[in-house]
Structure formats: C-alpha cells, structure tokens
Amino acid sequence: MSEPAKPRYRQLKELIIGQISAGELRPRDRVPSENELVNATGVSRMTANRALRELKREGYVERVAGVGTFVSDFKAVSHVLEVRNIADEIERRGHNHTAIVLVQEKSASAPGPAGALRVDEGTEVFHLVLIHHENALPIQVEHRFVLMEFAPDCLEQDFTAVTPSAYLSAISPLQEAEHVVRAVMPDDEIKSSLEMENHEPCLVISRRTWAHGRPVSFARLYHPGSRYELSGHYVPPGTEAFSRAAEGSDE
Amino acid sequence: MSEPAKPRYRQLKELIIGQISAGELRPRDRVPSENELVNATGVSRMTANRALRELKREGYVERVAGVGTFVSDFKAVSHVLEVRNIADEIERRGHNHTAIVLVQEKSASAPGPAGALRVDEGTEVFHLVLIHHENALPIQVEHRFVLMEFAPDCLEQDFTAVTPSAYLSAISPLQEAEHVVRAVMPDDEIKSSLEMENHEPCLVISRRTWAHGRPVSFARLYHPGSRYELSGHYVPPGTEAFSRAAEGSDE
DNA sequence: CCCCTCAGGTTGTATATACAGCCTAGTGCA
DNA sequence: TGCACTAGGCTGTATATACAACCTGAGGGG
CATH class of the missing domain: 3.40.1410.10 (Chorismate lyase-like)
Incomplete structure (x- = not known):
C-alpha cells in the first residue's frame, strides 16, 4: 500500500465513524469524551478535540459543553447540487x-x-x-x-x-x-x-x-431537460461525505 | 451589546474575511502566513493555524504547504439543494x-x-x-x-x-x-x-x-414542475456561508 | 548552461498545559 | 420534602513548543 501513515486525528475520526457505521454506536449514544479517548488511544487531548470537532462539523456527532458528545440522530442525507460557472x-x-x-x-x-x-x-x-x-x-x-x-x-x-x-x-x-x-x-x-x-x-x-x-x-x-444532467458527483469544498464514499472507505 | 467576547480565532477569521470583502485582499493575493499573523496580532501560531484552516475549509483561501496561503479565485458560489425527507x-x-x-x-x-x-x-x-x-x-x-x-x-x-x-x-x-x-x-x-x-x-x-x-x-x-419549488433557503449543517448572510454579518 | 544541493520559510500535525464556561449529580441545609 | 450550593466532568479556547513535509530560490559544481 502507498500509505504514508494517516494523521492520528484522522485515524481517530475513522475509528469513530467505523463504530457508528457498524452499529456499535447508535444515534443518541454517547461518544467517548476527549479525555477517555486520550486514555484509550494515547493521543493528546488536543488531537482528540480536533477529531471530535471535525466530526461535529461534518454532522456525525453533536457536542454539548459540560455534557458530552453524542451520535447525531441521522447524518443529514445531504444535498449536492453545485451549479457554478x-x-x-x-x-x-x-x-x-x-x-x-x-x-x-x-x-x-x-x-x-x-x-x-x-x-x-x-x-x-x-x-x-x-x-x-x-x-x-x-x-x-x-x-x-x-x-x-x-x-x-x-x-x-x-x-x-x-x-x-x-x-x-x-x-x-x-x-x-x-x-x-x-x-x-x-x-x-x-x-x-x-x-x-x-x-x-x-x-x-x-x-x-x-x-x-x-x-x-x-x-x-x-x-x-433530458440532455443535460446535474450530477451529484461533484464534491464542493467542505463536503467530505462524498469524497469518503468515492475513495473506497472501509478500512 | 451582548458580546461575550468572540474567540480570537474567530476575530482573526473575520479580520481576513473583511479584508477580502473590502478588496484589500484580492483573489490569488497572498494572505499573511501563520507566523506573520502571530507577530502582527500576538496570538499563538496554533490559533492562527485554526483560523486559516477553517477559512480554507470554508472556501475563502487555499493553502499550499511550503508556499503560503492565498485568497481563493472566487469563493465557490455554493449550492444548496437539500432534498431529504x-x-x-x-x-x-x-x-x-x-x-x-x-x-x-x-x-x-x-x-x-x-x-x-x-x-x-x-x-x-x-x-x-x-x-x-x-x-x-x-x-x-x-x-x-x-x-x-x-x-x-x-x-x-x-x-x-x-x-x-x-x-x-x-x-x-x-x-x-x-x-x-x-x-x-x-x-x-x-x-x-x-x-x-x-x-x-x-x-x-x-x-x-x-x-x-x-x-x-x-x-x-x-x-x-411548476407547482413545487425546491428552495435554496435551507441551510444544511456545516454550510456557514448562508448563515453568515442571514445574520446580518458586518460588524 | 544545466543540474544538484541546501537553507529557509510555510503549512501540517502532535503534544502538554492551562483556564473558562457549561451542565449534571449529589451533598447538605432548611 | 425541597431548595441552594458545590464538586467534578465535559467541551471550548488559547498558548508554547516541537518535528515533519513541502516548496522556492540561491548558490555551487559539473
């Protein structure tokens, strides 16, 4: 494989996405806190924070200060009609x-x-x-x-x-x-x-x-109408859902 | 004002967005590097990094390791056709x-x-x-x-x-x-x-x-076709462009 | 003249640490 | 019982520091 070693925050994200995807973590379930991830995986808290922060932005989890991180009810089945130039x-x-x-x-x-x-x-x-x-x-x-x-x-x-x-x-x-x-x-x-x-x-x-x-x-x-189709394949910047789907994903 | 003091990385982002918006920074222009922002504003490099990293994800700038950060050619005129349930x-x-x-x-x-x-x-x-x-x-x-x-x-x-x-x-x-x-x-x-x-x-x-x-x-x-319209008003999670437009913005 | 190497700037990542703000649960007091 | 308070866990932010990877441009050797 041509794996130059994925960064740790990415590994953490994929670990959690994998658990959600496999059903081990179900919607509304509590995701390990930053400190728990620190203890479990040995990363620093800032790294765990980045992973969870990005998962939040991508719609996988929701976070409440003082309470915890939870799997989103369902990842917004999203979109994508990019019509630019x-x-x-x-x-x-x-x-x-x-x-x-x-x-x-x-x-x-x-x-x-x-x-x-x-x-x-x-x-x-x-x-x-x-x-x-x-x-x-x-x-x-x-x-x-x-x-x-x-x-x-x-x-x-x-x-x-x-x-x-x-x-x-x-x-x-x-x-x-x-x-x-x-x-x-x-x-x-x-x-x-x-x-x-x-x-x-x-x-x-x-x-x-x-x-x-x-x-x-x-x-x-x-x-x-029938000659031209607006394809949902294009991935606008910031939409990571589709690129994951495209690149093969499961690991 | 009910301003609980915005976080510094946010202030930094708005500073740069402001300069782009005002034309002081034009597309393809170089944005100050992380270290320059550190010297100019006194924040730590990690804070400058977060600001620029988020601006990148939001499409405002592009970053090239070893080279610098540059204003995007044009912020992807984005999208939004959310069709869910x-x-x-x-x-x-x-x-x-x-x-x-x-x-x-x-x-x-x-x-x-x-x-x-x-x-x-x-x-x-x-x-x-x-x-x-x-x-x-x-x-x-x-x-x-x-x-x-x-x-x-x-x-x-x-x-x-x-x-x-x-x-x-x-x-x-x-x-x-x-x-x-x-x-x-x-x-x-x-x-x-x-x-x-x-x-x-x-x-x-x-x-x-x-x-x-x-x-x-x-x-x-x-x-x-003519009875039902798919409106672009809905703001999917993670699409910050529209919420900014909605909340009044300039400060 | 071309190619190689290397120094320096820049982004990308990782860590340790610190403090503030939020929320919950439990304690203790009335 | 019911209320007020507090301790502790959690997220959010900020900083200082470190190293790796990348690119450019300058300089030197062929």
Whole structure:
C-alpha cells in the first residue's frame, strides 16, 4: 500500500465513524469524551478535540459543553447540487466551451427580476441573454439581470470570453447564492436556442447571488431537460461525505 | 451589546474575511502566513493555524504547504439543494403530510434501477410506489427500489406512517446520497397521480443512497414542475456561508 | 548552461498545559 | 420534602513548543 501513515486525528475520526457505521454506536449514544479517548488511544487531548470537532462539523456527532458528545440522530442525507460557472463545468469534463451573446443592454426590469433583486418594477438593470455551447452543442440559455450600480461596466464586457458568472465573481469575490429548480415548457425562443424537440421539457435554475448583504444579480438558466444532467458527483469544498464514499472507505 | 467576547480565532477569521470583502485582499493575493499573523496580532501560531484552516475549509483561501496561503479565485458560489425527507420538509412548512402506498412488493429490477444499484438486471429488489400529499394536494410520486439484503423487512413496513427515506435512515443512520435532477414529460400514471395538466412538465430527482460503501436504495421522485419549488433557503449543517448572510454579518 | 544541493520559510500535525464556561449529580441545609 | 450550593466532568479556547513535509530560490559544481 502507498500509505504514508494517516494523521492520528484522522485515524481517530475513522475509528469513530467505523463504530457508528457498524452499529456499535447508535444515534443518541454517547461518544467517548476527549479525555477517555486520550486514555484509550494515547493521543493528546488536543488531537482528540480536533477529531471530535471535525466530526461535529461534518454532522456525525453533536457536542454539548459540560455534557458530552453524542451520535447525531441521522447524518443529514445531504444535498449536492453545485451549479457554478458553466464554463468551468464544461472544462472539467474536458470539453470546449463557447458562448454567444444575444442581448447585452440596459432595460427596465420586469416584475420577476425586479422582485428577486428587490427593486421597483421598471428600474433599469443590465439585461443579458447568452447561449452556452459544449462542443458546439447548445447546453444552456442564460437570462441574467444585474444591478447597474453593482456592475457599471457591464455593457463593455466581452461575455464570450468571460462568463457573466465569472465576471461578477471577479467584481465581488465573496458571493452567496440561492437556487431554485423548476421544470417548465420552454417558449419558442428558448426551444430554438437549445435546438430542442417539440414537447421536450426544460430545466430552469433560478439563481440569485448576493453581495454586500443584498441581491445583486438574478439569472434564469435554461437547460434541455433530458440532455443535460446535474450530477451529484461533484464534491464542493467542505463536503467530505462524498469524497469518503468515492475513495473506497472501509478500512 | 451582548458580546461575550468572540474567540480570537474567530476575530482573526473575520479580520481576513473583511479584508477580502473590502478588496484589500484580492483573489490569488497572498494572505499573511501563520507566523506573520502571530507577530502582527500576538496570538499563538496554533490559533492562527485554526483560523486559516477553517477559512480554507470554508472556501475563502487555499493553502499550499511550503508556499503560503492565498485568497481563493472566487469563493465557490455554493449550492444548496437539500432534498431529504419530504415529510420533514412539509412539516417544516407547517403543513400536513400524508402518503398513499400504491405498490409494495418484490419485483425483478428493470435496467435503470439495476444499474443504479449495481446489481444484474432482473435481480429481485423491493419496489415501492408512493404518493405524498401536502394538505391533500399531491406533491410527489416516489418510485423506490431497495436492495433486499439491506432491508429484509421492507414488505412489513407501514410507509404511510414512516416514509421510506426515514425508514432507511433508521436502518443505517449513516447514509450518503447522490442526486440527479432532470425535467421530463410525465407518463400517464404520474400525471394522474399528481393531478397535472396535460402538457405540464415534471421535475424528477433521482436519488441514490449509499451505505457500507455501496448503493442500497434508488429512488425517482417526481414533482409537478411548476407547482413545487425546491428552495435554496435551507441551510444544511456545516454550510456557514448562508448563515453568515442571514445574520446580518458586518460588524 | 544545466543540474544538484541546501537553507529557509510555510503549512501540517502532535503534544502538554492551562483556564473558562457549561451542565449534571449529589451533598447538605432548611 | 425541597431548595441552594458545590464538586467534578465535559467541551471550548488559547498558548508554547516541537518535528515533519513541502516548496522556492540561491548558490555551487559539473
């Protein structure tokens, strides 16, 4: 084996995860305290603390100061729909990304985007429409609305080179995002842009990004429903559950 | 203020996040090393280490042993589509959840589920079909396939009382899940079960859960596309980005 | 000119120690 | 019986120290 000896705090974590996984420790059971782990395994308390602290952050256990550490009721069956920069997404697949800009203008915001951006209906915002291609196959139509004060040079950008998502991230690197996923029937414009069959449904991801504590950008991302799948395989930073599952695990 | 004095590692984190947020530290910029933080702020190196280690886990910075710490290109615009137990989901909204069991039997697995569960086509698996209601409105059709060896008493369960998801969690509390989201046109059975209009599309979440290092359950969850929305507001444990955004942040 | 080596800075881990804050259980007093 | 208090265990944080592993860049030898 190519085992350069796992660090001790990791061994401790895996020991405990193993006991939980094997049923020796059941939900709500008490996990050995830091000092008990010190006595049992010979590590220092700080090492035991790190192991338990990380297990807590990962959802395996809950800790109460003065009381103890307990196995979580059930590890949150988690998630994972990471939708970031479609260009990156495509690059990761080793494919080629190109984009066509259909609309790049100032316009009065419609009720939907206005509500999402928390501005009055009719407020001028930047409006973008792009078609993203993966190896010449249209894969996403992006309708985006951006607060003018947030990105004043939005009209001068070349969004075939840098996606709006990447551009906005560059302006304010600390963005949070909300996503809403829906299935709809596409209108004719979307349908032809994505070269879709007649009665094929469409997956719409509405994304709102926040900066400085308020929404600054709202986008509707249209995908051909059956052609493109959002896979749960990608592991966002900090999500360790999936990497464990992926790397074979039991030892 | 009701400030019981934040711990120093937290102050350090907020200091650095503040500098990134204000643009003083830009993506790819070098963040002060642990020792520099020690000299600058007077904390011990272990405290600086903890601050930087957590910032790394949260996606703010990247660290390279022997080189330094650097501001992330952009904080992964993250995610959040948490799909867990639909009953819990409905309860959280303060509504009433009921379920109808249409199918609960052993059956030979079709190619799709067989592939997902990594068994041969035709292998006998438990097959469930349920309709979930939120306040008498049909909200989800659940087609589920479970490995027989994993849940031998699957036929005796009353899934109107405990959802399959909760039941499986109880059997093996440590489950991981993958999700794939697609939009499709429902077949007649789904369409009538969900009381859908004629050409309304359908949101399908395919979920595969893992236990003991292998897939044990595969489900297709059908939602009426336009009636039900998966909101990104829920904050899963360990996702600190959203809670920060929620609690007001700048201090 | 290229390659090797080595020094120094940086992260990653581990330990021993210390104190604060929280909670529980039990003691003792009224 | 019922209440107040306390001792002890537990987590949370902080520090000082140590060594290993890693990377870069400078310098020297071929």
